[in-house]
Each structure stands twice: as C-alpha cells, then as structure tokens.
Amino acid sequence: MDVIKDFPIYVAKKIKHETVDDLIRQFKGLQANCYDLMINRVVIPRDKKLKEIEKDGNADWRFHEREVKFIVRTENGSSISVEFGLCKTIKSLKDYLYDVKKVSIDQRQMTFNGQELNDEMILNDCEIINDSVVCMNKKNGMSIDIDINNVIEKFDENTIVSDVIKFRKPSNAENYDLVIDGKIVPRNMTLQEANISQQSKLKFQERNITFRVRLCNGSRIRVDMPPSKSILNLKEHLNTVEKFPVCQQRISFNGKDLTDDLTLHDCGIKDDSDVYLLGRLYGG
Incomplete structure (x- = not known):
C-alpha cells in the first residue's frame, strides 16, 4: 500500500477534483483502475464526493492495490x-x-x-x-493457422481448446464446443494434443441445455434446447408437444415472467433448471 503523509490536509487544501475516483486518477494515472482509496483500512467508494469525507489529520489514508x-x-x-x-x-x-x-x-x-x-x-x-x-x-510452441467457421485464426499449438473458444465466444463460451470431422474436441486438451494442425477446419457447435418445464397440473416436461433459443421458441416447442396455444402461455423462472424476445441464456436458464408454464393472466 502507498501511504501518503498528511494526505487529508493535502486533499483539503490542494485537490480540486470532486470525487475519490478523480483523486486516484490524479495520483495513479493510467494504473488508476488498479487501486482503491482506503481511510483507516476502509475502502472508500470511488464515486464519493471528497467534500463528504471528514478531514481528520490523524486518519490513515493510503492507496490499496486491488487483487x-x-x-x-x-x-x-x-x-x-x-x-x-x-x-x-x-x-x-x-x-x-x-x-x-x-x-x-x-x-x-x-x-x-x-x-x-x-x-x-x-x-x-x-x-x-x-x-x-x-x-x-x-514455451515456443509452433504457431498454427486454423479455420473456425471459415475464419482463419493463428494460435500457438499449446493453446488449450477452451481458451480458443473463449477467444471467439468471450461472452458465452460455456455454450459452445469445437467440432472437427463431426467429433467434439475435448476442452481441456491443447491444440497439439487434439491433433489440430495447420489449416485444420473446425466449427462451433452450440451445446444443448437440459431443463424441466413444470405445468400447472404438477407434471414435468424435459426440454433439450440450445441456450440461444428464445422464450418464444420454447413456447412454440411446448405448443407442439403439449398442444398449449402460444398466446395462452406464460413462462416464469426464478419468480419472474419471461418475455418472448429473451434467450434462455439471457434468462440464466441452465442444465437442471426448473421453468414454470402458467396460464396467461388477463386484466379485468
């Protein structure tokens, strides 16, 4: 931690900025995001106004590196x-x-x-x-060019397959596998271990999630769907298997009604989740 002698006095007399974030950026520059301000070992919110902080000359002010x-x-x-x-x-x-x-x-x-x-x-x-x-x-693995969905990417042969997926699918990597010649490549292997070589052609394959839909009568339906499918897609599937008209369906998860445009991924629906199919409520 960086301790600043007479820091409260310095703040009271010289700092023109308004917030704790302004103060950290003045002292830490490009590395400001790496630090918090602590007073007497308590982290101060970055959006707190400096004028709201009591100017105690005996207080212990210091910058604390985030971990x-x-x-x-x-x-x-x-x-x-x-x-x-x-x-x-x-x-x-x-x-x-x-x-x-x-x-x-x-x-x-x-x-x-x-x-x-x-x-x-x-x-x-x-x-x-x-x-x-x-x-x-x-170190010093051979660099290889691999074709993923017709896009050429360069990777070290020692890169783990899960990292390749995260690189191309950073927000939802857990929903995809890499497939070569119709076979899923184990995520914990390196490219070299998986025998993926120069100009190998791979594809992303979306994983299905398996969850339960509970009906009003207490029965349950097992559903396998890709997480990119929408709630409307789910309703259409339930209409096919249960003959429950889409316009009369209300889907609920974790106590919240889900709108048609949301995807299963957006809603946080995962393997073994319980989703509820309810009748639509009409205002009177």
Whole structure:
C-alpha cells in the first residue's frame, strides 16, 4: 500500500477534483483502475464526493492495490488458485508460482484467451479478472493457422481448446464446443494434443441445455434446447408437444415472467433448471 503523509490536509487544501475516483486518477494515472482509496483500512467508494469525507489529520489514508482471484492451469492439467495484485507483472506472477507454489516456470509461456502474455505486462493490461483461467504451457510452441467457421485464426499449438473458444465466444463460451470431422474436441486438451494442425477446419457447435418445464397440473416436461433459443421458441416447442396455444402461455423462472424476445441464456436458464408454464393472466 502507498501511504501518503498528511494526505487529508493535502486533499483539503490542494485537490480540486470532486470525487475519490478523480483523486486516484490524479495520483495513479493510467494504473488508476488498479487501486482503491482506503481511510483507516476502509475502502472508500470511488464515486464519493471528497467534500463528504471528514478531514481528520490523524486518519490513515493510503492507496490499496486491488487483487483478483483467478486460476492458473498448467500443462499437466492441474489448476492453481491465485490471488494477485492488478499492477503485478506476468514475470512476478511466474516468480510467485515458482517460489510459493513450487511450480516449474522454466521455458514456460503464459496465455490468456488464446493470446501470449509478455513478462513485462501487468495483470490489468491483460484484462485478467476474477475467475479468469490463465494457462501456462511449454514455451515456443509452433504457431498454427486454423479455420473456425471459415475464419482463419493463428494460435500457438499449446493453446488449450477452451481458451480458443473463449477467444471467439468471450461472452458465452460455456455454450459452445469445437467440432472437427463431426467429433467434439475435448476442452481441456491443447491444440497439439487434439491433433489440430495447420489449416485444420473446425466449427462451433452450440451445446444443448437440459431443463424441466413444470405445468400447472404438477407434471414435468424435459426440454433439450440450445441456450440461444428464445422464450418464444420454447413456447412454440411446448405448443407442439403439449398442444398449449402460444398466446395462452406464460413462462416464469426464478419468480419472474419471461418475455418472448429473451434467450434462455439471457434468462440464466441452465442444465437442471426448473421453468414454470402458467396460464396467461388477463386484466379485468
């Protein structure tokens, strides 16, 4: 933490900005997103007005580096949980893994979302956030061009398949598999292990989710659908199997009525979810 002597007095007399965020940006510049302001070990909201903070000359003001919790996955498939500062470099992360976690870092390259991370980069620049998965594989793998849905992408052969999917499908990677010659490629393999080579042709295949629709009479229907399908698509399916007119259906999940334009993914419907089919309410 960076402690600033007489910081409250400095703020009271010299700082012209309005909010805590303005203050952090003045002192930390391009790395401002990596820090919080703490007073007496309490994090102050970034949108708080400076004039609302009591100017106590004895208060302990300091900048506190934010930390992220993420996973480092090694080439042998093991996962290491790490909590690290956003301003720390990839080199310091490697040193930490070697010194504290006893992981070999000799000739190892770190990748995130299919892209190589240079030693001098900081975690914040790499866009590593909570629950991210950073991979550490053997360095200097051969670069290969692979065709995914008729788009050529260049990847290191040691890139894990799940990272390839995340690179192309960052917001909903969990909903897709990579398929080659009609077979799903295991997500925990590297491209090399999966025998994916130069100019291999792959396709994305959307995964189905399996969930239950509970009817008013207590019975249940098992439904398998891609998460990109809409609530209207679900109603049409229920009309086909249950002869329940779409215009009379009301779909509810987690206590909320779902509109026709939302997708199953938008609604948070996943494997083993319980969705309710109700009769439509009419105003009187």
